[in-house]
Amino acid sequence: MKQLISSFLVYFATVTSVLAQWQFQAVQTDASFRAVSVASPDIAWVGGTKGTFIRTVDGGKTWQAGTVPDAQTCDFRDVQAIDAQTAFLMSAGPAEKGQARIYKTTNGGQTWTLLYQTQQQGVFFDGMDFWDKQHGIVFSDPIDGKWFILTTGNGGKTWQPLPAGNLPAMQPNEAAFAASGTSLVVQGKRNVWIASGGGTNGRVFRSTDRGQTWSVANTPLPAGDATGLFGLHFFSEKAGIAVGGNYKQEQQPGPNAAITRDGGQTWQLLAQTDPPGLKEAIALLPGDRIIAVGPSGTSLSADQGQTWQKLDTDGFHSLACAKGTCYAVGAKGKIAIQRFK
Numbered sequence: 499m500k501q502l503i504s505s506f507l508v509y510f511a512t513v514t515s516v517l518a519q520w521q522f523q524a525v526q527t528d529a530s531f532r533a534v535s536v537a538s539p540d541i542a543w544v545g546g547t548k549g550t551f552i553r554t555v556d557g558g559k560t561w562q563a564g565t566v567p568d569a570q571t572c573d574f575r576d577v578q579a580i581d582a583q584t585a586f587l588m589s590a591g592p593a594e595k596g597q598a599r600i601y602k603t604t605n606g607g608q609t610w611t612l613l614y615q616t617q618q619q620g621v622f623f624d625g626m627d628f629w630d631k632q633h634g635i636v637f638s639d640p641i642d643g644k645w646f647i648l649t650t651g652n653g654g655k656t657w658q659p660l661p662a663g664n665l666p667a668m669q670p671n672e673a674a675f676a677a678s679g680t681s682l683v684v685q686g687k688r689n690v691w692i693a694s695g696g697g698t699n700g701r702v703f704r705s706t707d708r709g710q711t712w713s714v715a716n717t718p719l720p721a722g723d724a725t726g727l728f729g730l731h732f733f734s735e736k737a738g739i740a741v742g743g744n745y746k747q748e749q750q751p752g753p754n755a756a757i758t759r760d761g762g763q764t765w766q767l768l769a770q771t772d773p774p775g776l777k778e779a780i781a782l783l784p785g786d787r788i789i790a791v792g793p794s795g796t797s798l799s800a801d802q803g804q805t806w807q808k809l810d811t812d813g814f815h816s817l818a819c820a821k822g823t824c825y826a827v828g829a830k831g832k833i834a835i836q837r838f839k
Contacts, residue, residue, distance in 0.1 A: 520796075520812055520826065520834035525552055526563045531827035532815045533588075533679040535579035539823035543585040544833060545574030545679070553607055555582045557823065558835045566601055566610045573597070576626040576679035578634065582606065586613075586626065586654060588636060590676040593621035600626070600636060602654050613654040621646055624674040625682030627690070635690055635709055637682055639673040645692065649709055666714040669697030672721070677745065678778040678816040680729040685738075691762055693740055695726010700742055702727065704762040717756045717765040728792075729779040729816075736761050739768070739803060741790055743776030748793040748813075750775055755790070755803050768803035773811055781819040783838045791817045791826050 531552070533545035544552035549569035553562045566572065572589035579585050583606045591597025598621045600614040620641040628634035632653045638646035644662040673696045674681045684690045692703040700719035705712045717740055719727060724746040732738035736759055743754045751774040756765045771777055775794035783789055788799045795811035812834070814826040822838040 520810065520836050521558070523558055523561060523833040523835065525561045525831055525833055527552070528831045530829040530831070531833065532573075532575045532677055533577040534816050534818045534825050534827045534833075535577045535585070535679070536818045536820040536823075536825060537579040537581050539820045541579060541582050542818065542825045543577045543579040544825075544827055545577035545587050546827075547573045550574070551577070551585075551587060551607055552833065553585070555606075558825075561833075562607060564607050569599065569601070569610075571595070571597060572599060575676045576623075576636075578626060578628050580628070580631050584631070586628070586634070588623050588626040588679075590623050593617050593638075594619055598623050598638070600654060600657070614648070614657045618646075622676070624676040625679060625692070627682055627684040629684050629687055629708070633708065635682065635684065637674070637692060640668045643668050645703070647709055660709050664711050666703065666712055668694075669701070671723075672697030672701070675726065675728050675745070675778075678729045680731065680779050680816065681727070683730045683732055683738075685732040686735055689732070689735060689761070691730055691732065691738065693727035693730050693742070695721045695728070695742065696723070697721050697726070700727040700740070700756075702730070702740060702758075702762050702765065706761075713763070715758075715763055715765060718767040719753050719756050719765075729777065731780045731782065733782050738762060739780050739788065740765065741771075741777035741780050741792070743778075743792065745776060748776045749773075755780075757803055769805055771797035771799075772806040772808040773797065778815050779817040781817050781824060783819065783824075784822045787838070789817065789819070789824060789838075791815075796826075 529546035529550035531546040540557040549565040575590035576588040589599040626636040647660040648657040725744040727742040755768040773795040777792035791814040793813040796809040814828040
């Protein structure tokens, strides 16, 4: 029996080593990336600094790198891939400096249309997502104590602000982190969640009617200066996971993951990831496994976050997966692919 167990452990370690090999991609840019979205295992779009976008339509065999005209000052911290030809880019940054923008391409990035721009004081976009190719939502740090939220029902041609009166009040210093493009996520046809930090504890805001009305729930994850929830992923209408940490102390151990099984009404603490520290994005793999990335490395769980296995210590800011093919992105042009079975 001991020999059998020993052989299994050796085998398991070998498999883990194989899985841990991110395949780093050669892309012709040194822009930093915090946004990635996939339309399929082969189609991925990436957004970055200096107005940069990256696209592959063949699973990473080739990459197209480009910049959006007149957007060199923009930092695209969220992207929505619709298909090989169509994608949206969201620029994070102070609106008063001309950086609060949303763009769209329908021809693979050959040309881009500026869909929305505002110079309203205090607007700083944090996240964007789409229920389908027509219906989307984008949000900003709070203005006058409430999130600033826009929705579209016509593929981004026009954007309407949601009534602030329908939103819960914010805690002092509460805001969101435009760190991975996953501080706002949608699911199904009408559900949307927003993760916050900076206040007294990490919170998740939830709407089941495309943002018309909202509720908010506390999580067991800490918040404060540079601390809070950074990423969300919902696997169904009810089940979702939040991850976070402290971006000024990226390696600091401590609570960094929580789970909900009732659509975000209540949250339970999960085990600390391995490696520990800040986690910014999370995704679902085949076999109901979970993968989480952050500056301290990549973690994998096969039991809904009750235990975690370290895959590597390569730092990434964002992650998107489709049918086991995962794209991870990070600083200074870092893009990597890993395929899980």
